[in-house]
Amino acid sequence: MNEFVLLAGSKDTRTALVNQLQEILDGYVRIASYSIEEGLPGLLHDQLVVISHPLVLEDPAIHHCLGSNCKVIIAKRIINYENIDKLLYLPAGTNALYVNDSLETCMESIDSLKKLGIDHIHYVPFYPGLQNARKIEIAVTPGAFELIPEHVRDVVSIGPRLMDISTINQILDHFHLNEPGDIISQRYLRKIIQLSKRLADTNQIATNLNKHLNDVLDGVNDGILTITREGKITVFNEELGHLLGVSPKQVIGRQIDQVIAHPELVDFLLSPSQEENRWFAFGQVEAVVQRFPLNKDQSLVATFKNARKTIELERSLRTELKKKGFVAKYTFDDLIGESRAITQTKTAAKKLAKTELTLLIQGESGTGKELFASAIHNASLREKGPFLAVNFSAISEDLMESELFGYEDGAFTGAKKGGKVGLFEQANGGTIFLDEIGDSSLKLQARLLRVLQEKEIMRIGGSKIIPIDVRIIAATNKNLLQMIDQGTFREDLYHRLRVLFVDLPSLRTRSDDIPLLIRQFIRHSQHSDVTVTAGVIEKLVSLPWYGNVRELKNTIDYMLAICEDNMLRMEDIPHESSFQRRGDSSGLLGGAARTQTNAPPVIPDEEDELLLILRGMQAIAERGATPNRRSIAESTASWARPLSEQQVRSRLDVLELRGYIVKNRGRFGTRLTEAGHAWLSSHKNPRG
Numbered sequence: 001m002n003e004f005v006l007l008a009g010s011k012d013t014r015t016a017l018v019n020q021l022q023e024i025l026d027g028y029v030r031i032a033s034y035s036i037e038e039g040l041p042g043l044l045h046d047q048l049v050v051i052s053h054p055l056v057l058e059d060p061a062i063h064h065c066l067g068s069n070c071k072v073i074i075a076k077r078i079i080n081y082e083n084i085d086k087l088l089y090l091p092a093g094t095n096a097l098y099v100n101d102s103l104e105t106c107m108e109s110i111d112s113l114k115k116l117g118i119d120h121i122h123y124v125p126f127y128p129g130l131q132n133a134r135k136i137e138i139a140v141t142p143g144a145f146e147l148i149p150e151h152v153r154d155v156v157s158i159g160p161r162l163m164d165i166s167t168i169n170q171i172l173d174h175f176h177l178n179e180p181g182d183i184i185s186q187r188y189l190r191k192i193i194q195l196s197k198r199l200a201d202t203n204q205i206a207t208n209l210n211k212h213l214n215d216v217l218d219g220v221n222d223g224i225l226t227i228t229r230e231g232k233i234t235v236f237n238e239e240l241g242h243l244l245g246v247s248p249k250q251v252i253g254r255q256i257d258q259v260i261a262h263p264e265l266v267d268f269l270l271s272p273s274q275e276e277n278r279w280f281a282f283g284q285v286e287a288v289v290q291r292f293p294l295n296k297d298q299s300l301v302a303t304f305k306n307a308r309k310t311i312e313l314e315r316s317l318r319t320e321l322k323k324k325g326f327v328a329k330y331t332f333d334d335l336i337g338e339s340r341a342i343t344q345t346k347t348a349a350k351k352l353a354k355t356e357l358t359l360l361i362q363g364e365s366g367t368g369k370e371l372f373a374s375a376i377h378n379a380s381l382r383e384k385g386p387f388l389a390v391n392f393s394a395i396s397e398d399l400m401e402s403e404l405f406g407y408e409d410g411a412f413t414g415a416k417k418g419g420k421v422g423l424f425e426q427a428n429g430g431t432i433f434l435d436e437i438g439d440s441s442l443k444l445q446a447r448l449l450r451v452l453q454e455k456e457i458m459r460i461g462g463s464k465i466i467p468i469d470v471r472i473i474a475a476t477n478k479n480l481l482q483m484i485d486q487g488t489f490r491e492d493l494y495h496r497l498r499v500l501f502v503d504l505p506s507l508r509t510r511s512d513d514i515p516l517l518i519r520q521f522i523r524h525s526q527h528s529d530v531t532v533t534a535g536v537i538e539k540l541v542s543l544p545w546y547g548n549v550r551e552l553k554n555t556i557d558y559m560l561a562i563c564e565d566n567m568l569r570m571e572d573i574p575h576e577s578s579f580q581r582r583g584d585s586s587g588l589l590g591g592a593a594r595t596q597t598n599a600p601p602v603i604p605d606e607e608d609e610l611l612l613i614l615r616g617m618q619a620i621a622e623r624g625a626t627p628n629r630r631s632i633a634e635s636t637a638s639w640a641r642p643l644s645e646q647q648v649r650s651r652l653d654v655l656e657l658r659g660y661i662v663k664n665r666g667r668f669g670t671r672l673t674e675a676g677h678a679w680l681s682s683h684k685n686p687r688g
């Protein structure tokens with residue numbers, strides 16, 4: 001069979017050319033190939049020698065191979081058509097280094113790329129020894145990777161150039177192979193057709209994707225517009241067409257001010273202002289237009305939300321949450337009371353509502369802890385999210401754990417198939433209210449601490465960490481500090497929970513509010529026209545209400561049920577023995593057994609402590625000294641359990657919230673208010 005010798009400079013070029021030629025000349029001509037890099041053959045005689053590049057012929061080693069009667073063809077080369085699609089993906093105007101071993105080879109390739117029509121790129125030659133090279137981050141190379149400068153980020157490898165059909169014809173002529181010429185040029189063309197088919201396929205994929213994207217944009221319920229920085233429209237979906245009364249098909253590529261006859265809107269879209277949202281009216285329809293930049297400010301996207309539809313959607317989401325019982329029922333307006341103590345507490349709570357911080361509500365049973373938690377959620381940025389209340393005293397520890405954290409399929413015997421989503425996950429985007437946190441076990445406390453620290457949970461039996469976006473409000477009627485002393489509540493959890501705190505005043509300390517509450521409960525009952533005698537109000541105001549507002553409400557409900565002639569009278573008031581005593585968790589009607597006792601109410605320990613602190617402050621002031629945390633702590637030295645300065649601080653916070661003291665810095669120190677003096681004189685003998 002006919003044979004010729006191919007001599008190339010590098011191994012890569014030799015391999016690429018042999019692969020190309022073997023595919024085309026297979027069955028007609030055999031090739032023996034060598035490269036300077038890998039080693040050349042001995043002296044050649046009577047042979048056709050094809051040399052890959054004129055520079056190769058200049059190499060002295062090549063001359064030593066060329067013996068007598070050798071016919072030399074210097075190959076003409078063209079860019080490898082198999083790889084040029086990589087270049088087509090670079091955006092027009094891209095600056096790219098063309099990297100090869102000399103200026104000459106760089107310029108040849110750049111020239112042939114341009115001749116092939118791949119001229120949308122701005123090629124900058126780069127070769128060894130070049131001075132003051134430009135720092136361009138994209139490089140194109142036929143394979144000279146070792147020459148690519150370090151600052152280059154993206155490399156497009158187009159492989160060594162291939163042999164041109166004219167050189168292949170020269171080889172065929174040499175062997176007088178005219179007959180198979182057609183077959184051979186068909187083989188050559190087939191490769192090129194394969195490439196154009198590949199490009200066409202890519203084009204088809206891009207077209208399909210584009211159509212899919214347009215379908216998606218048209219399927220969206222909001223209007224969507226994209227414009228270039230200069231105001232040329234690039235996206236305009238069908239919904240926007242409906243809203244503005246414009247056909248979307250005719251507007252792409254046009255200037256925004258020629259399409260939208262709404263100067264204020266055009267101004268809003270084109271002006272560089274920082275404003276992101278604005279309301280606009282389009283005929284009968286009102287929409288919120290939201291704008292944001294894209295591609296480093298190259299374009300601007302605007303969405304148009306139909307205001308009425310958005311409100312309807314929000315309403316139906318709320319109904320959905322309501323169905324599940326995940327809504328907060330109360331707002332601050334539902335919190336009845338005008339006394340100083342409750343007004344100050346409400347004012348503070350409203351401010352705390354606006355933060356995202358964890359909050360602990362402390363207060364005796366029935367003081368309205370759940371009501372406050374609900375009102376705080378509704379006044380927070382999370383008001384539209386779910387509000388879930390969990391009561392730790394109501395459920396067993398194991399059940400509570402699976403309720404809160406959920407579990408994976410098969411986590412334990414009896415677990416529901418498919419697993420269960422926990423309350424923390426369900427509360428995502430909203431608030432979870434952990435009521436009676438003092439009743440949680442130490443094991444659960446440890447898990448809760450981790451949730452507070454990491455803001456993530458893991459389902460029981462699961463291994464996946466689930467991030468949660470939930471605000472935690474906890475509440476307790478227990479003295480958590482005492483529980484910490486007794487080792488039944490974790491101190492670290494206490495501090496994590498009490499980042500913010502609200503201490504709710506007992507009803508005893510705000511008896512001025514009792515008439516208001518009575519009227520409110522009657523108004524909201526089924527007997528709203530019932531009246532109350534002054535004597536009844538006076539009597540109810542004088543009662544101790546250890547069950548607080550809940551006990552008062554239950555009492556009124558009871559009286560409304562038994563009263564006659566639409567009037568609450570003295571005889572409707574339950575016997576005193578029916579009222580909840582201090583330390584008795586059962587309340588009238590709301591609780592279980594009632595205890596018979598005529599003993600005077602026992603003042604609670606915490607209340608005693610507060611009274612004694614006030615008394616101590618009074619004594620310090622009478623001595624002409626300034627009551628401050630240290631002097632107050634010292635005044636408790638004789639107590640069975642003296643208070644630390646830190647403990648004094650938390651008690652002073654409570655007293656301040658109730659309006660009994662005013663805290664001042666400096667020489668005025670902390671002093672009693674009139675309400676504080678009045679409270680003190682109404683409780684003569686606290687137990688020390």
Ligand SMILES: Nc1ncnc2c1ncn2[C@@H]1O[C@H](COP(=O)(O)OP(=O)(O)OP(=O)(O)O)[C@@H](O)[C@H]1O
Pocket residue numbers: 334335336337363364365366367368369370371372435477549550553
């Ligand atoms: N300031 C208030 N205004 C109107 N109603 C109130 C107020 N405070 C409490 N209530 C009513 O008192 C009852 C008890 O309130 P809530 O359940 O919030 O108390 P709580 O402190 O969470 O009680 P517990 O500690 O027993 O769980 C509810 O019926 C509530 O509507």
